[in-house]
Amino acid sequence: MNSKKNNHKNLFLRFWHSNNTKVSVVRDVFFALLFVLIILIALWTYTGQWFNAQPMVAIESNSMKHEDEPFGRIGTINAGDMVLLVKVDGKDDIVPRGNNLKGARAEQNKDDYHYGDYGDVIVYRPYGKDVTQIIHRAICWVEYNEQYDTYTVEDYDIYNQTTINIPEIGLYNYAPDNPHSGFITKGDNVTTNQDADQTTGQICDEPIKLEWISGKARGELPWIGVINLLFNDITTGDSTLYNVPRDSFDCLILLLESLILIPIGMDILSYYKNKKQELIDQNFKNQKQLDDLTSLTILYWGAMIALFMISYLLIEYFIADVYHFMIIILAHVVFLFFLRLEGKILEVKDMQKWLLLTAFTGPIGMTIFYIVHKNANNF
DSSP states (O other): OHHHHHHHHHHHHHHHHOOOHHHHHHHHHHHHHHHHHHHHHHHHHHHOOOSSSOSEEEOOSOTTOOTTOOTTOTTSOOTTOEEEEEOOOSGGGOOOOTTTTTTTTGGGGGGGEETTEESOEEEEOGGGOSSOOEEEEEEEEEEEETTTTEEEEGGGTEEEESSEEEGGGTEEEEOOSSOOOEEEEEOSOTTTOOSOTTSTTSSOSSOBOGGGEEEEEEEEETTTHHHHHHHHHHHHOOOGGGGSOHHHHHHHHHHHHHHHHHHHHHHHHHHHHHHHHHHHHTOOOHHHHHHHHHHHHHHHHHHHHHHHHHHHHTOOSHHHHHHHHHHHHHHHHHHHHHHHHHHHHHTOTTHHHHHHHHHHHTHHHHHHHHHHHHHHTTO
């Protein structure tokens, strides 16, 4: 038994540490798939939406937009965001905003504050049909008494009435043609969604039944949904990307940029260590050094041009420009470190002057350094 365990352990270690290119590719794919599986299991476990439903959705409209949102709009729901959907098993799983949650009841209901307001935000399909889902806040529960054809809305102190009057959300003498119990819902955007979804001619003129609800929103992956909307617009011809706020685009660009820089940074660190080892061992040749210096100069120009184009063409807000400028400075400093290392390998005595020139002129200084020392060392 122990022998089999040792064999399995040795096999795994050989697989893990192998430098064979084919084995490395298989190993990378295996662990990438394993990572994705772990993430999906975690999402399904948290949301309770096992296989037969979506654990998260991308937001397509600005019906939940708030006027006082911070830069990046974290904490509220906007087009381009993704939210997790927690399974709803019954009416009590959803806490509506109600009439007085912003008043005396607010202190007692801090746990019911979600996405910039009180009450749960739900995702539902109007009339239960296979149409675009709506993500709006549950305002109140309407209890319909079929025997007496009356409605009770406890959150608004309405009891056994033949019609519902809630002027603040646009309901006047409300009595749906197909009466039943359900939630009254409304978007948070005070400009585009002044009235409830159930007002005449709006999204769904009936209270939202429990079976129409896909889940309640919990958590947020800001900006990531923009990628989903992009592919959706390409395949369907829709124009949902126009709903994404400009600062959300900026934040997505900075996020992707930061994620890309992580593996690049690891490769740069490995390359830097190898170069330092070359310096210690003096194990290099002139032609190899020329190739390294050529590549470094080309990469420097490419990196600076790409970063400045991103800043000029894609980023609009000042705060995003500041963050992006810090990335440009960091990249600039990294290339200065490599230039200094190349200078040591080439045994350049006036290296401080070259570093100062490149610090102020960027890739121009490194290009001049390359031309001068290429000729001086007869590469």
